[in-house]
Amino acid sequence: MLGAFISLLAVAFIGFFLFRVLPGDPVRAMTQDRKVSLEQLEALREQLGLDEPLWRQFLDYLGQLATLDLGTSYQYRGAESVAGLIAEKVGPTVLLVGTATVISAVLGTWLGVRTGWRHGSTSDRVNTGIALTLWSVPTFWLGLMMIILFAAGAGPIPDIFPAGGMRDPDVTGWALVPNVAAHLVLPVITLVAVVYAQYLLVIRSSVLDEMGSDYLVTARAKGLRDAVVRRRHAVPNALLPAVTMIAIDLGGIVAGTILVETVFSWPGLGYMFYEALKVPDLPLVQGMFIFFSAAVILMNLLADLVYPLLDPRVRR
Amino acid sequence: MSRVRSGLPVSRGLLALAIALLGGLLVVAAPSAPRAHAAEEPTRLTVGVVDPTVDSLNPFTSIYRLPTQIHRLMYDFLTMYSAEDATPTEGLAESWEHSDDGLTWTYTIRDDSTFSDGEPVTAEDVAFTYNTIMADDSGAMANASYVANFESVTATDEHTVEIKLKEPSASMLAIDVPIVPQHVWENVGNIAKFSNEGDYPIVGNGPFVLTDYQRNESITLEANKDYWRGAPGFDELVFRFYKDQDAVVEALRKGEVDVVNELTALQAEALEKEDDIHVNFGVGKRFAGLTMNPGAKAKNGEPIGDGNPALRDPEVRRAILHAIDRDAIEERVYGGHFEASGSYIPSRYGDYHWEPDEDEVIGYDPEEANRILDEAGYARGKDGVRVSPDGTRLTLRQFVHADDPQYRQIAQFMEEWLDEIGIEVKTTPSDDIGGILDTGEFDLLFTGWTVNPDPDYIFSIQTCDVRPAKPGAAYQSDSYNCNEEYDRLYEQQRTEVDPEARAEIVQDMQKVLYEDGVVVIFGYPEMLEAYRTDVVEEGSLMLQPAGTGNIVGQDGYWSWWSAKPATGGDGGGDDDSSTGTAVLGVGAGVVALALVGGFLVMRRRTATADDRE
Numbered sequence: 001m002l003g004a005f006i007s008l009l010a011v012a013f014i015g016f017f018l019f020r021v022l023p024g025d026p027v028r029a030m031t032q033d034r035k036v037s038l039e040q041l042e043a044l045r046e047q048l049g050l051d052e053p054l055w056r057q058f059l060d061y062l063g064q065l066a067t068l069d070l071g072t073s074y075q076y077r078g079a080e081s082v083a084g085l086i087a088e089k090v091g092p093t094v095l096l097v098g099t100a101t102v103i104s105a106v107l108g109t110w111l112g113v114r115t116g117w118r119h120g121s122t123s124d125r126v127n128t129g130i131a132l133t134l135w136s137v138p139t140f141w142l143g144l145m146m147i148i149l150f151a152a153g154a155g156p157i158p159d160i161f162p163a164g165g166m167r168d169p170d171v172t173g174w175a176l177v178p179n180v181a182a183h184l185v186l187p188v189i190t191l192v193a194v195v196y197a198q199y200l201l202v203i204r205s206s207v208l209d210e211m212g213s214d215y216l217v218t219a220r221a222k223g224l225r226d227a228v229v230r231r232r233h234a235v236p237n238a239l240l241p242a243v244t245m246i247a248i249d250l251g252g253i254v255a256g257t258i259l260v261e262t263v264f265s266w267p268g269l270g271y272m273f274y275e276a277l278k279v280p281d282l283p284l285v286q287g288m289f290i291f292f293s294a295a296v297i298l299m300n301l302l303a304d305l306v307y308p309l310l311d312p313r314v315r316r
Numbered sequence: 317m318s319r320v321r322s323g324l325p326v327s328r329g330l331l332a333l334a335i336a337l338l339g340g341l342l343v344v345a346a347p348s349a350p351r352a353h354a355a356e357e358p359t360r361l362t363v364g365v366v367d368p369t370v371d372s373l374n375p376f377t378s379i380y381r382l383p384t385q386i387h388r389l390m391y392d393f394l395t396m397y398s399a400e401d402a403t404p405t406e407g408l409a410e411s412w413e414h415s416d417d418g419l420t421w422t423y424t425i426r427d428d429s430t431f432s433d434g435e436p437v438t439a440e441d442v443a444f445t446y447n448t449i450m451a452d453d454s455g456a457m458a459n460a461s462y463v464a465n466f467e468s469v470t471a472t473d474e475h476t477v478e479i480k481l482k483e484p485s486a487s488m489l490a491i492d493v494p495i496v497p498q499h500v501w502e503n504v505g506n507i508a509k510f511s512n513e514g515d516y517p518i519v520g521n522g523p524f525v526l527t528d529y530q531r532n533e534s535i536t537l538e539a540n541k542d543y544w545r546g547a548p549g550f551d552e553l554v555f556r557f558y559k560d561q562d563a564v565v566e567a568l569r570k571g572e573v574d575v576v577n578e579l580t581a582l583q584a585e586a587l588e589k590e591d592d593i594h595v596n597f598g599v600g601k602r603f604a605g606l607t608m609n610p611g612a613k614a615k616n617g618e619p620i621g622d623g624n625p626a627l628r629d630p631e632v633r634r635a636i637l638h639a640i641d642r643d644a645i646e647e648r649v650y651g652g653h654f655e656a657s658g659s660y661i662p663s664r665y666g667d668y669h670w671e672p673d674e675d676e677v678i679g680y681d682p683e684e685a686n687r688i689l690d691e692a693g694y695a696r697g698k699d700g701v702r703v704s705p706d707g708t709r710l711t712l713r714q715f716v717h718a719d720d721p722q723y724r725q726i727a728q729f730m731e732e733w734l735d736e737i738g739i740e741v742k743t744t745p746s747d748d749i750g751g752i753l754d755t756g757e758f759d760l761l762f763t764g765w766t767v768n769p770d771p772d773y774i775f776s777i778q779t780c781d782v783r784p785a786k787p788g789a790a791y792q793s794d795s796y797n798c799n800e801e802y803d804r805l806y807e808q809q810r811t812e813v814d815p816e817a818r819a820e821i822v823q824d825m826q827k828v829l830y831e832d833g834v835v836v837i838f839g840y841p842e843m844l845e846a847y848r849t850d851v852v853e854e855g856s857l858m859l860q861p862a863g864t865g866n867i868v869g870q871d872g873y874w875s876w877w878s879a880k881p882a883t884g885g886d887g888g889g890d891d892d893s894s895t896g897t898a899v900l901g902v903g904a905g906v907v908a909l910a911l912v913g914g915f916l917v918m919r920r921r922t923a924t925a926d927d928r929e
Contacts, residue, residue, distance in 0.1 A: 023746075023747050023748035023751055024747065024748050024750070024751065025748075025750055025751065025754075028750045029750075030371075030379055030380070031379055033381070033765060033766045034379055034384075035461050035462075035492075035768070035773040036379075036460075036461055036792075037460060037461040037464055037792075038782070038790055038791070038792060039460065039464075040456070040457065040460050040461060041790055041792070042790055043453070043456065043457065043460075044457065045790070047457070047508075075369055075371050075380070076370075076371060076372075076531070077371045077372040077374075077377055077378075077511070078370070078371065078372035078373060078374065078511035078512070078513050078531075079511070079531070085531075088531065089531075089532070144560075144562055144563070147562075147563055147566045148566055151566055151567070151570055151572075152566040152567075152569045152570045153570065159570045162572060163558075163563055163564075163566045163567035163570055163572050164558050164559075164560075164563050164564070164567060164572075165533060165534075165556060165557070165558075166533065167533070169362075169528070169530070169533070169534040169536050169554050169556060170360070170536070170552075170554075261559070262559040262560060263559070263560050263563060264559075264563070265557060265558040265559045265560065265563060267530070267531070267532035267533045267557075271532055271559060272532065274559070275367075275369065275532070
């Protein structure tokens, strides 16, 4: 608990300096190609607090953090605050990442148990091969292929799915549910394709570890059917590592979907982070960095707390 | 090892998967069905924009490109730039005149314009808008530069605005400031903090009224049927945001969007082959070029950085100019979608654009370049690289935008071209060209600017006066250029109220830049755009300039205002195949279910068989 808090504090410190190293002058990036006077440039610099010395900016930043204020974005000036922006865009990301993680975990676990139980078989080799291939495919390229094949349509493949975004602009109310679901299909498939191999491999090796265990021999000796041995005895033990993985994934993927959100124009945190890095929009970048880190730390903490409940061995 | 498998958990998992699959397919099919073929459905034009930033919808504070363009649709400006050739034409002001000394401008405001809430637009709204920018720091952020020269703005009666100036100005028909309704904006409190979001429709008097904005998703506008210039052709105009250029091209092919821009040559050429898509090659609005470090100095005379001293020699710069092959850039870098030219102002601005006479051309001529350098005493060393009379080696550090493939190719050509004349070039791609300009630690630096119809600003960034006051101070210069003759002409054009006389001065300025060689222009990349002809009537979109210009990013609303729905098309921006899609979706679902069902049955059999082992 204390460890988590200290980690978070360190993140807040690092966050400030890490992004100051980014090349580029926010004021110049923002006023690019625009007729602005010297006075306007200076006023903007002052408004953003960039005219202050670094230590001063740092103190201001710490002061804000102490009151849980993440500041105001440079570029999204229509928005109230960085915290508000994150709150606004966390929903779409959780929807995308959550769906993808659940499907990846279920699919990966299921295949992992099967391949592990029958390791060395053709289905094991084929499944592991496919998973590893998909895992190595560049996310961006896979996403683009998805769009070209299933959004624009190619040859006999119909153009069923949307090419990007989270919804059509004219859709409101309950009609949003099917509309968003339709927009969700391709990005989720892409994300699952790239991610599920992790689960498959971890569960597979975990099942392999359990296979030789004495308790399985005992179970078999009791005359239990092989399927029951697997389901009742082997799998629950083999699943333990998946818990940690899901926790880390849920925290980490939030930041890691930048590529998928970008290629599918999904209006979530990844899209916004990319957008903020370009300027660089320092308060937004810092705020999101802290948020992402906090998510990972929190999920790890959660996994630490849940683990003893599942596995009596770590309670000691 | 046992080969026994179980049927039950597997089948449950598969069943769940099948249901999910079927559900997904039905869901996909469902939304498109009710939208098809409804007669009274409004016509909608959807524009796909790539990677836009919408900082704010408040015209007093917004400085990014897309919102600035959207404001042209929401609010009238005092005057506009014609679609014909981007020269000043009537906007909210139907006529204007200035006093003989050029210090007082009087605009007559039209009486047939109303805001979308029914209030008439009057001279008071104009005066309020300008005065807010002048008086209120919080209102000055975006547009202060347009009113910096204003002494006072008054509405002398309901339809007359009088602007008194500090000094005469050539730019009084180029005030790019959206006129806002006073009765709304006087009540918003701190203008800097006001987002102008949420309270839809947003009151304005332009050809479109903004009715919705979803951050990082879309902006929706509805036609203002009572617009004084005439109602727009489409009922709705939607800007949809995409992050990736390839994705938006697929969205156009699919019919998810109807207009796209910023295409690469490859994309444009591929789209040209498609039915129902028209590709537009708009004449360039942006110059591509580089600057040679002229020995960067602050205004107080202190040097900045460490530019190669040889470049201070006009003869060396001239030799380099002779080594550049603009036609090769046009053909080999941009595949012909480029207009090679050495002039600062693009040819789309016919009155201002300058072309050298035959005897003034500094063309591609490596021999001449070598002759100039030989004569000026830059002898070649053992390795073929020249050395200046005072012993400086002619090695130049060249910096180019890392994210611009065309620029990087030009940079490569520069290395080859200068190698031919005994100058060594070392290229560094960079993400922070501006930061390198700050330090002055460069010899050749790539640059590019979009040129607006009023050239005052683009000329100003090459004057002595915009250099930093001292090293490290704020500045606007794009090159550290400082040329007395140029500055003299700049001051003249700035206050020259007569358009023809100004055009002449402006042409002379370009000649000075061209011959001086600190600012080197390669030419103007074309603007590659495409639209769906089954949604937009082909040719109905007005281009700026007429016949050859661009659609997206005009100085005005011409293209969106003039676009007409294609006859026979559904005009909804969605493809006609929605019913087909629905049928197909359901069909695919049924097939999938049948397959999965069959599979399950098979599995059960095997499972039972195995269990019996």
